Amino acid sequence: xxxxxxxxxxxxxxxxxxxxxxxxxxxxxxxxxxxxxxxxxxxxxxxxxxxxxxxxxxxxxxxxxxxxxxxxxxxxxxxxxxxxxxxxxxxxxxxxxxxxxxxxxxxxxxxxxxxxxxxxxxxxxxxxxxxxxxxxxxxxxxxxxxxxxxxxxxxxxxxxxxxxxxxxxxxxxxxxxxxxxxxxxxxxxxxxxxxxxxxxxxxxxxxxxxxxxxxxxxxxxxxxxxxxxxxxxxxxxxxxxxxxxxxxxxxxxxxxxxxxxxxxxxxxxxxxxxxxxxxxxxxxxxxxxxxxxxxxxxxxxxxxxxxxxxxxxxxxxxxxxxxxxxxxxxxxxxxxxxxxxxxxxxxxxxxxxxxxxxxxxxxxxxxxxxxxxxxxxxxxxxxxxxxxxxxxxxxxxxxxxxxxxxxx
Numbered sequence: 001x002x003x004x005x006x007x008x009x010x011x012x013x014x015x016x017x018x019x020x021x022x023x024x025x026x027x028x029x030x031x032x033x034x035x036x037x038x039x040x041x042x043x044x045x046x047x048x049x050x051x052x053x054x055x056x057x058x059x060x061x062x063x064x065x066x067x068x069x070x071x072x073x074x075x076x077x078x079x080x081x082x083x084x085x086x087x088x089x090x091x092x093x094x095x096x097x098x099x100x101x102x103x104x105x106x107x108x109x110x111x112x113x114x115x116x117x118x119x120x121x122x123x124x125x126x127x128x129x130x131x132x133x134x135x136x137x138x139x140x141x142x143x144x145x146x147x148x149x150x151x152x153x154x155x156x157x158x159x160x161x162x163x164x165x166x167x168x169x170x171x172x173x174x175x176x177x178x179x180x181x182x183x184x185x186x187x188x189x190x191x192x193x194x195x196x197x198x199x200x201x202x203x204x205x206x207x208x209x210x211x212x213x214x215x216x217x218x219x220x221x222x223x224x225x226x227x228x229x230x231x232x233x234x235x236x237x238x239x240x241x242x243x244x245x246x247x248x249x250x251x252x253x254x255x256x257x258x259x260x261x262x263x264x265x266x267x268x269x270x271x272x273x274x275x276x277x278x279x280x281x282x283x284x285x286x287x288x289x290x291x292x293x294x295x296x297x298x299x300x301x302x303x304x305x306x307x308x309x310x311x312x313x314x315x316x317x318x319x320x321x322x323x324x325x326x327x328x329x330x331x332x333x334x335x336x337x338x339x340x341x342x343x344x345x346x347x348x349x350x351x352x353x354x355x356x357x358x359x360x361x362x363x364x365x366x367x368x369x370x371x372x373x374x375x376x377x378x379x380x381x382x383x384x385x386x387x388x389x390x391x392x393x394x395x396x397x398x399x400x401x402x403x404x405x406x407x408x
Contacts, residue, residue, distance in 0.1 A: 005066070006075040007082045007091060009105030012181025012202060014041035022103040031069045034077030037202075042077075049075070062094050079202075081107040085127045085149060109147050111179035112204045115186070123147055133158055138272055138300025140168055140209050141220065148205035153198040156187070156205055160194035163207075166298075167215025172208040175199050218299070222246070222269045229295050234262035234288060236327055239378045240352065240396050245269055247350045247372075247400040248323050252276045257321040259311045259339070260328025264292030264304065267325075271301040278303065280318055284310040284329075312338035320344055326351040330358040336365060345405040354394045362399040371401025 006025035011017050018026075026032065026042060029049040036053045055061045066074065081104045082088035088102055113120045126139050127149040136159065139146055148159060156175045163171050169192035177185045177200035187196055211217070218224055223242030229235055236244060244266060248256065252274045258267035261281030271277045281304060283289045289308040296304040307314050312335045324339045330353055343349060349371075353359055366373040375397050379390040 003099065004101045005091065005095065005099055006073075007078055007088055007100055007102045008075055009078050009080050009082050009086075009103060009107075010038055010041055011080060011105050011111075012178045012184070014181070015043055015046070017105070017180060019103075022105070025075050025101070025103060028073060029075035030072040031074045032077065033065065033074065035079075038077040038079070049073075059090055062090060066095060078105075079108070080105050081110075084109065085125075085129065106180070108149070108176075108179050108204045112147055112176050112206055115176060115179070116174070116206055118145055118206075125149065128155060128159075132297070132302040133162055134297040134300060134302040136162060136300065137166060137298065138275075140166070140211075140300075142209060142211045142217075144207075144209045146205075146207040146209065148207060150199075150203050150205055153201045156199050156203070157194060157197050159205055159207075160191040163191035167212040168209060169212055170210035172210070174206040175203050176206065177203045179204065220272075222273065224265075224269060224299070228299065229263045229265055230291055230298075231263035231295075232288070232291070234328070236262070236265050236352065237378070237393065240376050240398075241265055241269065243376055244325065244350055244352060244398065245273070247398065248325060248348060250274065250277050250323070253278075254322035255279065255319060257282065257315070257318065257324045257339070257342075259315075259324065259326045259335070261292050261306070262288060262327060264295045264306075266327060267292075267304050268296055268299050268301055270323075271296075271304055272299065278305075280305045280307055280321075282307045282309070282311050282314050284308070284314070311335050315339075315342065318342075321347065323348040323350070325349075330361055336361065340365075340369075340403070343403045345403055345407070347403050348400065349403070350398065350400045352396050352398050354396055359397045362397060365401075366399055369401050369403075369407065371399060373397070373399050 008022045008025055026047045032049045033052045039051045078087045082102050084107045091100055109125055123145050124139055125147045126136050129149055129151045160173055171191045173189060173191055173194055175187040216227055218228060222245035223238050226238050250270045250273045253276045256267060256270045256279040258279055258281045261283035264281050267279035267281045270279050281292050286308050289306050292306050296302055311329055315338055329335055351362055375395050377395040379392045381388050382391045
């Protein structure tokens, strides 16, 4: 491959653990780029190329660094499998996948499953490298096995503290250090009694998730208990929320606008359906916007973006959505038109209301654009003296519609 960049995965076992194809790429390179730790693993007598450590921050430096050595044989070092949470993705996005020749090495996750006897296909991996610690929370379910990629020597202690603070103190935590190398080591304890403030920086955490008995159970499907949210009453209630998410129909990689975010429940549960789902919550109240951010952290989707300001003004400049939910502010002048105009063909819009004024607006849009107009009514059993009766919640009118290509 003419002008190709070799991307070579290397493990803690260094040169001895590399296959001949990887060694050949490193021996013949004019330029060797990698982290200092990785470059130090290469024997000088075998790899005479110029050694260049990655600058920090790394990603912005990639285009210029590669351009500066155009015409020379370049080899980039990566930890384990370059295409698994590694430099391979950044390079492919920068120069194009067709310019790369990737030489994978067993990933730390493959090593960890081999040591633990876990089936790789049944284990979920969560990366905390350059990601908030709160991202782990959404993956916690009783009996699940998780592998966590840590960012530094303090990560295991921080993970153990998160588990204790969020009701998972019985979780078994194992730290596998320097996997595949001569200094490989295993640390083992529960989150409740985790004794290590620091570990080796090169590690993987293995979690056997155990929920504490008094911890609120959160399922994987939309419709989390209302008690899971901090709120001031502005909350789409559980059963209406489940019906709303069903109408929005999130799919991997899609973006939602949650307008009139309230407590953020729709955007949060949209993002919990798949780790690649994204959402923007638009909320005019600064107090509620801060509450949305706290709820997003607590429920494991810290990537939820919160825009503080009134709609439709606050919608300006936002990325084109795949779906829009309007949970408040329907009567704001121009809001429905702005949302409809922002949707691409095939995009979905769902709007809920409990007022007659907003219901009239939805009925008008239903006549103009079609879709589905329904009324959701939920009643809960409550004590009535010594007996039990039904207490009716306010009925919710919901309009849901998919925009056709002729309406673009």
